[in-house]
Amino acid sequence: MRGRLADLRTALAGLDATPGELVRVREEVPARYGVSARYARWAGAPAPPPTGPGPAVLFEQVTPDSGAPSAVLMGLYGTRRRAAGLLGLTPVELPHHLRDAVASPLPAVHVEDAAAIRRTACAPDLTTLPIPVLTDEDAGPYLTLGAVLATDPETGVRNLSIHRMCVQGPDLLTIWMVPGRDLERAHQAALRRGESLPVAIHLGVAPAVLLASCCPTSLVPAGLDELAVAGALGGAPVELMPCRTVDTDCIAHAEYVLEGELLADTMPENPGGAAATLEFLGYQGRAHPALPVIRITGITARPGAILQAVSGPGHEQSVLLGFGMEAAVLERLSRRGAPVSSVHCHTAGGGQLMAVVQWRRKRAAADDAAVRDHCRAILEEFRMIKLVVAVDDDVDPESDQDLWWAMATRLQADQDVVVLPDREGFPLDPTQSPLYSPTVSADGRTAKAVFDCTVPFAQRDRFRRPGFTRDAPPPAPAPRLPDAPLPR
Incomplete structure (x- = not known):
């Protein structure tokens, strides 16, 4: 090689x-x-x-x-x-x-x-x-x-x-x-x-x-x-x-x-x-x-x-597992025609349990429902994935600061969290057990959730982030005005 x-x-x-x-x-x-x-x-x-x-x-x-x-x-x-x-x-x-x-x-x-x-x-x-x-x-x-x-x-x-x-x-x-x-x-x-x-x-x-x-x-x-x-x-x-x-x-x-x-x-x-x-x-x-x-x-x-x-636990094993899972999710979403920029399987979930999906800019009101449909499909098709966080393309999926900012300012829990109860999961997560939750039917079963932190299409103008110009040329000097006569 x-x-x-x-x-x-x-x-x-x-x-x-x-x-x-x-x-x-x-x-x-x-x-x-x-x-x-x-x-x-x-x-x-x-x-x-x-x-x-x-x-x-x-x-x-x-x-x-x-x-x-x-x-x-x-x-x-x-x-x-x-x-x-x-x-x-x-x-x-x-x-x-x-x-x-x-x-x-x-x-x-x-x-x-x-x-x-x-x-x-x-x-x-x-x-x-x-x-x-x-x-x-x-x-x-x-x-x-x-x-x-x-x-x-x-x-x-x-x-x-x-x-x-x-x-x-x-x-x-x-x-x-x-x-x-x-x-x-x-x-x-x-x-x-x-x-x-x-x-x-x-x-x-x-x-x-x-x-x-x-x-x-x-x-x-x-x-x-x-x-x-x-x-x-x-x-x-x-x-x-x-x-x-x-x-x-x-x-x-x-x-x-x-x-x-x-x-x-x-x-x-x-x-x-x-x-x-x-x-x-x-x-x-x-x-x-x-x-x-x-x-x-x-x-x-x-x-x-x-x-x-x-x-064992640590970034390294989670990184190794995460990249392959990201590629698999991207492949499935591509087959569904989903307009996705990137997928980040976060190391906090061992590279498997938590997926951050970055969506391209919405083009119509119907995209609001489409994002959630695609996210539900991820949870149904990948048994390991327990949480999906959906963000827009102005949010950096690799930045925990940006993710928490999007969670705090672009999500209302009563309408932007979608829960799928009692799905097939992964028993190494200790919450995935009837001992933890009576709504789980067996070990290795879990509730799954979508956190939709994407901006509603109709309100996109209310959520504009400021843009800072990079490498801008220095401002031109102010024009010189003719000297005014001094007051007497």
């Missing part, structure tokens, strides 16, 4: 040249609690305060439970501006480019000379890697940005997706797969054949690859390879090479590749407690009683490999 960014290190080199974008921590830090505690002040909401979005942080000497120190990267995607900037784009542009990449994918290719790729074979021992343990409640060390590549043995379709995986032993991981998604279907297909599913888990990949792997199924249809989306987004094909110990491919320039088999076996995510690890909505996660198991058969690494991770 030789397009916008071939690998993670190219991205870091670009940040090194920009003051304040990359912090290097050179002292030794323990993987168990040390990385997360030091990064927390930069993680950003929904991490608990005091925190705020900050730089990417490269911990150069992170000590695992056993083994030598090595590097861990946190926060590369910790702000929307930086995440989009890694691809030479703005946050508003990136979702449109994701849509284009889905429409015109660029398939991955195999490297011509795999022997020329410098990768070192390591012992298949996860305890020697600097995998962070985030809190003392966690079930153990978690791979939080592990991009799993696998091929469905029945369809031949390849899938790349991010999953949380807990280290259960030197060569064992449990994996949480969202039911019904591509990786679970490929796993079930392998089990029907009496086989395990070969997988390659990547830690530290190019930005285009990671962003493509986070796209929802509502954007990337079944049968489309996320690596082809990544190639189109990055401007060049992703390069693959064969794994050494399992019959599948891996991304040639990944920092770490964990080769393994997704087995039929299951085991508890946390044999010793009720907690899993931190969830992206900001709460401590609950451990699953039985999860599928991956047996690691081999590990390869680039020289001086960097293990990339996220901290």
